[in-house]
Amino acid sequence: MRIAHVITRMILGGAQENTLLCCEGAMRDYGDDVLLVTGPALGPEGSLLDRARAGGVPLAIVSSLRRPLHPWRDLASYRKIKTILRGFQPDVVHTHSAKGGILGRAAAWSLGVPAVVHTVHGAPFHPYQDRGARVLFQACERWAAGRCHMLVSVADAMTDLMVAAGVAPREKFMTIHSGVEVEPLLCAAEHRDRVRRKLGYDRRHVVIGKIARLFRLKGHQYVIRAARQVVDAEPNSRFLLVGDGVLRGRLCRQIAKAGLEDHFQLTGLVPPQEIPEFIAAMDIVVHASLREGLARVLPQALIVGRPVVSYDIDGAREVVVPQETGFLLPPRSVDELAEALVDLVRDPPLRERLAAEGRRRLAEPFRHQRTTAELRALYEELLA
Numbered sequence: 001m002r003i004a005h006v007i008t009r010m011i012l013g014g015a016q017e018n019t020l021l022c023c024e025g026a027m028r029d030y031g032d033d034v035l036l037v038t039g040p041a042l043g044p045e046g047s048l049l050d051r052a053r054a055g056g057v058p059l060a061i062v063s064s065l066r067r068p069l070h071p072w073r074d075l076a077s078y079r080k081i082k083t084i085l086r087g088f089q090p091d092v093v094h095t096h097s098a099k100g101g102i103l104g105r106a107a108a109w110s111l112g113v114p115a116v117v118h119t120v121h122g123a124p125f126h127p128y129q130d131r132g133a134r135v136l137f138q139a140c141e142r143w144a145a146g147r148c149h150m151l152v153s154v155a156d157a158m159t160d161l162m163v164a165a166g167v168a169p170r171e172k173f174m175t176i177h178s179g180v181e182v183e184p185l186l187c188a189a190e191h192r193d194r195v196r197r198k199l200g201y202d203r204r205h206v207v208i209g210k211i212a213r214l215f216r217l218k219g220h221q222y223v224i225r226a227a228r229q230v231v232d233a234e235p236n237s238r239f240l241l242v243g244d245g246v247l248r249g250r251l252c253r254q255i256a257k258a259g260l261e262d263h264f265q266l267t268g269l270v271p272p273q274e275i276p277e278f279i280a281a282m283d284i285v286v287h288a289s290l291r292e293g294l295a296r297v298l299p300q301a302l303i304v305g306r307p308v309v310s311y312d313i314d315g316a317r318e319v320v321v322p323q324e325t326g327f328l329l330p331p332r333s334v335d336e337l338a339e340a341l342v343d344l345v346r347d348p349p350l351r352e353r354l355a356a357e358g359r360r361r362l363a364e365p366f367r368h369q370r371t372t373a374e375l376r377a378l379y380e381e382l383l384a
Helices: 014-030 047-056 071-087 099-108 131-145 156-164 183-188 187-197 219-235 250-256 274-283 297-304 313-319 336-344 346-361 368-384
Strands: 001-009 033-039 059-061 092-097 115-120 150-153 174-175 208-210 235-240 264-266 283-285 308-311 326-329
Touching: 001 071, 001 099, 001 156, 014 033, 014 368, 033 071, 033 174, 047 059, 071 099, 071 150, 092 099, 092 368, 099 115, 099 131, 099 283, 115 156, 115 368, 150 264, 150 368, 156 174, 156 235, 156 313, 183 187, 183 283, 183 297, 187 274, 187 313, 208 219, 208 274, 219 235, 219 250, 219 336, 219 346, 250 264, 274 297, 283 297, 283 336, 283 346, 297 346, 326 336, 336 346
Parallel strands: 001 033, 001 092, 033 059, 092 115, 115 150, 150 174, 208 235, 208 283, 235 264, 283 308, 308 326
Antiparallel strands: none
16 A cells, blocks of 8 residues: 555654554555655654654655644645645555644545545643634534544544544544554563662662653643652652653742652653663553543553553543552542552552553553554555
8 A cells, every 4th residue: 555644743752653653564564655744843842753764664744834823834734745645646644633634634635535544642622722722623623524534543532522522423433542562561671670770769769650741731740749748658759750841840840849859850851662661660650641542651551560540531541440450530639649649659569460450451452563453454444
């Protein structure tokens, strides 16, 4: 097949890594001709473009394609994407993210591409927007849904949300989990002692980690507020924040104001291939985002063998089963978050039991080879 993927930007993120794995898998396992169309990876969140180039994935960079709304740039991006697709002559166009999804579907549909697919990694509309923005994004998604043949959700919760918003009927959706590289996660424990020594932790310390961009709605502020209670109850607790972003300065000031500087460590950007060993260095993984399709870190942590504490948002409940693989808590809660973390810090057997069950359940369903195979079967069905 000739498959073009369109995504707004290739920063270090779950949707981006999943897209790159799908490109690599289609080329390696099926011999497909693949083209990845994307904007520049701007900002402090890092870039996956070098990894794409190293893996031999053909790239088409659209310099005007950016995340913020900008009518003139967006029109230029649409025209450029359409020119690129006309030259590539794809059998399938598969779009990702809000901006890339709308412009990519519009361009592919206008060219009569035989199969147009869009993956919903996370809805672009959410309760934390003002009403005007939410209504606009819902209208855009309804319009774009009429210009593709199938919508793929990374979690059933995404389908429920999109159907409730009137984006498209339920029969136009199917769920395919966002795959991860499982083998490095299964072998990550061998790196634990080395990474903990490098980070300055010893056997006394129970490390609570969060992996996310330092960005709005990622919930770092709630973790810091809960940390004060956790440290007061268990002084050997340590917090490890993996990632970078525009909120780094604000979060560092919050940590200092709470008197927690000796208990927090911020790593900055970490290459995706090193994430498994950082998870292995942790004892507990916390996920406090307020919106996320299905956070990549949840299956990753459980496959490594670490229990998770997550806010009950979007697709989290599809992998975090209370008292079986972790804790699910009300969004924005602080006292409940602190209580769950203290319980896990004090109870190593509970940590082991939750993590073992999570690994048993998730290692096979989340293999990225399975994701690629399911997507390719979808493409074949649509083309037939």
